[in-house]
Amino acid sequence: MTDDADKPVFHFTPQRNWMNDPNGLVYLDGVYHLFFQYNPDGNDWGNMSWGHATSTDLLSWAEQSLALPYTQDEQIFSGSIVVDHDNTTGFGQDGVVPLVAIYTRVTSNAVQAQALAFSLDRGMTWQKYHANPVLDRNSSAFRDPKVFRAADRHGRERWVMVAVEAEQRMLLVYSSHDLIMWAYESTFGPFGDEGVVWECPDLFALNLNGDPSHPRWVLVLSTNKVPDHDSAAFSFTGHFDGHVFVADDAETWRPLDYGRDFYAAVSFANTPDACRIILGWANNWQYAADAPTYPWRGAMTLPRQLELTETGITQNLPAVTEEALPAEPSQTYQADHLEGPVIFDAGRHYRFRLTCTLDDAAEVSVGLLSGAGMPAAVLHYAAGTHTLSFERTRSGRNEFHPRFAEVSSVRLPSSSSPSPSSSPQSLSQSLSHRLELDIFVDGCIIEVFANRGADTLTMQAFSAPDAREIVLSADGRAPIRARVELYDLTQITVANSRMLMLENVAGPPSE
């Protein structure tokens, strides 16, 4: 399919050039729209514009023409899109519901301010609002507006924007009735370490255990450390009254993902059944500019539907995505007493589901993208400490940046227990005896969903084209009961794209 062995097939990458943050994620009339920070002119950051891609399953993406190109006077930084069902902006014409993009424009004076553009043809073409910007603090780091509907304390719905003063480590909340006139509401922060830049906020409600009578609010925030630019995404649970966000524990920065390549995650607007689905940029500012790919650079993560349980946020594939994946594994494996290595010829695009039963003395490792006996990435789980770690130090093209070949690790379960009714001890005991890893490998992108999405871990690994093996082994002093299901996804997007072409016949604009 591609001669580029690192290129993902079921994670979105542009055909060519630099990409970073997902922008303007919105669902409309059966199609998921992904816009993204994009350099139309090169493989490095710059000339920031919004690229565009569409999908019906969040797995097979069709790249569309450039949505919002940079101009000599304006770069198009990150932002969000809303469906203005009630035409609050007046951008709608002849009953067509407008899509409205709220983006950060960066002008030649380096001021970052929020601006609007709208589309009347389902996101394919865009016009900028004639009186941009709509919100300007004369700041050089006021950016990443995420806009959603929320009721004020009197129960009246209106638009709410969260955006950051990035360098001041502040989340700013604004409200508006028309997306044009904005009123300041509140500030969250500064918190956490100095010398950290905040970016790409998102704020949304999740129903605890799916119960609509128990909504809780979740703030998602990405941070980029200075000076080394190590970047990651975090979540805070808390309360939002439509005006002010109060975190349950602002001191605890809970990573949304425990890998090193998960950043700028934000959620889709207007999703069916109000599912909260996020995409992230599978990269780290620390070394993103050096990532050894060409002519494309940067990929999105898989879509993740967030749900909230007593023990924290879970992230799993949305149903629409699961349904697009093969139901039957192409290879299965089972061992009552796994000891030495078992090696699968898995290719470079697959889903590897591993279920282990193991005791405290057991350790299991999964070498991925292994060739000639050397895995480009290794997942390792030590049952005694419940620690899942990930390293890409052994082989592969890992020398392009001195900080790339580091180890990530997470103690499972990482989630705290917000409710005293759950017993951390029994949870810990049960997890010491069972581990479920749902691992997606897609060229250079590795995403791990541990224990049904209780924790995730996203990492890039650049390997030789013939690094096709999975090496599964018990490393500890105790054998492991293991079950494997391996799904070949090499062809998945070819098949799905074909369906997409059949199904996604252009219809009349949404009215």
Add this chain to the structure above:
Amino acid sequence: MTDDADKPVFHFTPQRNWMNDPNGLVYLDGVYHLFFQYNPDGNDWGNMSWGHATSTDLLSWAEQSLALPYTQDEQIFSGSIVVDHDNTTGFGQDGVVPLVAIYTRVTSNAVQAQALAFSLDRGMTWQKYHANPVLDRNSSAFRDPKVFRAADRHGRERWVMVAVEAEQRMLLVYSSHDLIMWAYESTFGPFGDEGVVWECPDLFALNLNGDPSHPRWVLVLSTNKVPDHDSAAFSFTGHFDGHVFVADDAETWRPLDYGRDFYAAVSFANTPDACRIILGWANNWQYAADAPTYPWRGAMTLPRQLELTETGITQNLPAVTEEALPAEPSQTYQADHLEGPVIFDAGRHYRFRLTCTLDDAAEVSVGLLSGAGMPAAVLHYAAGTHTLSFERTRSGRNEFHPRFAEVSSVRLPSSSSPSPSSSPQSLSQSLSHRLELDIFVDGCIIEVFANRGADTLTMQAFSAPDAREIVLSADGRAPIRARVELYDLTQITVANSRMLMLENVAGPPSE
């Protein structure tokens, strides 16, 4: 269990010293007795005596004390044992049924003649008949008597002996009422290539498709070529009227096994339900003396129960052996489209069941005892030509003899179709789409049962102690649907020996 990584655990080997042909195979009172050509004094051929081992499942063997030691005047060459239920010999005392061994004695004048010994304690101790030999042709190559009951043409049962004039390539048939006085009946041969020595004949009836009204006779014969001593075992189907054996086709030497290490196979006497179970010596005279093992040298094959179908003899494990093997695999694997290699950490003692569905362009290979990517033995099946081949040329300790590292191959199905009612074409078509290999690896012994015992292939392979892997791959132009069940047999004989000790409590002699 053993520091000797080549030593089998579920194939019989003596604890120390040289072993070759199985002798005196007999079942009595729940115990299978294996006697064998044995040098009590060294690791090379010589000082030939009968060793002794017992088993209840033909898998876990307990080595017993030396049964028939050589003396200064007499070496004890191969032969058979019968249960003299009717005390035709008069060796029985006080109602005890004697076991009678009919063996070839070789005296210092180099004459080979048939002699008797008997046991009144279930084979544990032996007395030689005082008037040996009982059958002497003053020949230097008259040996390997196999004795059984058969009716004469008047329907009267008596003892029948088949033995060989080895260098004259003749099978001699004698009869006796008391095992002492023998009458010449007939000669089969000479046939086949000159310069071949015939050895270890066996003659028995198999019921076609298990139907007692359709018995057919099978002659099993081992041959040893001169001068290179390449040795193998063959079978002929035919007719035996109690006096004369007539082969259906004396020109067609059908190998009993398509490997290079299957010799001197003979069957057990007195088995329950008249099962015909054979054991062979898993070796080849060509290089047996150089086999790089110490302090033992030589192993028996697994027991094989013979059955006769329209398309030939099948060889499968007896039920008593199957029942002693684990029912649940320790590892399983399944692939819809096997392509590149899948590697299992299998250890050095296991059963590997592979079922493939494949088309004519497909080839599958199974590397066994592989370490550091190099298999000591490789099974390869080319579906287009139905050819199963086996080679041990790539690695391992294969340089001890120049002829060891050769390739064996068999076209599947190898069996002819004696009955016109079966359709070779449809059989061939079905086999081109399905392959079943039941592979036993046990230290240095590899035994393959192909397509439910339609063909077997036994080979030795001497490998490094850390050669623990199975490498399964599709080599051809077409992918393969494959299912694997892997049973770890490292501990099998420990468990079974424990049961043996519990069950095999000495009781009174059989009466």
